[in-house]
């Protein structure tokens with residue numbers, strides 16, 4: 001611990017193993033995981049299909065180089081295009097890297113159109129990663145603090161405010177792209193109006209901008225469709241994903257379509273590890289499992305049950321401001337800051353987190369069953385109860 005830079009205020013707990021939605025700590029205590037390592041382990045822990053794919057691949061080949069053809073990468077690329085409606089893929093190792101690729105594409109697209117200083121429109125309250133460009137794109141001043149000078153080339157608008165966005169895009173001649181989350185995750189589980197993405201699509205078409213959708217958190221089945229934008233009938237020009245794609249094995253992807261397909265030429269972008277056989281074997285196992293186990297339908301059904309159960313137990317509580325969610329991305333917004341709920345939940349052997357100060361965020365594995373839904377709702381309700389008692393003392 002002492003050897004690590006203090007980038008995280010870590011909880012005094014360490015897990016040794018898991019199975020499905022359960023994790024065990026060093027004392028042998030069992031925890032129900034309603035966070036999935038922040039939207040990563042969608043299939044739950046120690047999933048046999050992923051474990052088998054990894055061990056079989058590790059015994060054959062872990063890494064070569066993108067200097068050569070990589071069969072597993074081509075397979076996963078084709079599969080991702082098939083399920084997303086996108087056409088080309090670049091593989092990397094994280095969400096931030098996937099967004100870096102998107103931001104570089106936006107600049108290339110701008111230059112191709114003759115824009116001298118191409119800008120990307122991003123949103124207040126967004127999260128896109130921790131590298132310099134993605135940190136700048138992130139709409140959270142606290143994340144910027146201390147890292148100035150930030151990267152130029154971004155302008156910011158309010159999420160889900162189409163009127164203002166339309167006006168900005170009409171005025172700002174240096175814009176070449178819009179980067180947007182289909183649901184703001186870190187920002188507090190903000191689900192935009194149903195026509196927000198279609199309206200952004202129309203604005204991008206009107207002004208010849210790339211619509212770039214950040215599916216790092218919402219993607220790979222979490223909202224009940226493969227990708228969040230598939231809740232609408234639009235397609236982006238660029239889509240980024242990571243978190244759930246490898247069920248814990250680091251992998252990210254930046255996908256393109258039509259006018260974004262041929263911007264990068266050999267030498268413009270790259271990654272040493274990106275799309276190596278091991279990570280792609282994991283990605284293929286994840287997508288196959290989501291399909292074979294019909295997890296998209298399961299997520300939609302289970303989400304409704306979880307939302308209803310949470311509402312039954314919590315909506316009358318004086319501290320409860322709002323309960324919202326899509327698929328396995330849910331937020332319970334309280335009327336006041338509630339960071340302490342994370343520790344209270346740990347005492348209840350339940351893993352969740354609090355984001356944007358007062359939103360209890362649930363990102364359970366896609367595979368949770370009805371009994372676990374009850375346990376999560378009951379656990380969250382108990383946490384709010386205990387929190388309220390401690391507040392009044």
Ligand SMILES: *Cc1c(COP(=O)(O)O)cnc(C)c1O
Nearest residue numbers: 094095096127128129185216217
């Ligand atoms: C987590 C996240 C990222 C960053 O992903 P990393 O893998 O941590 O770099 C980017 N965008 C969104 C929407 C995220 O939730």
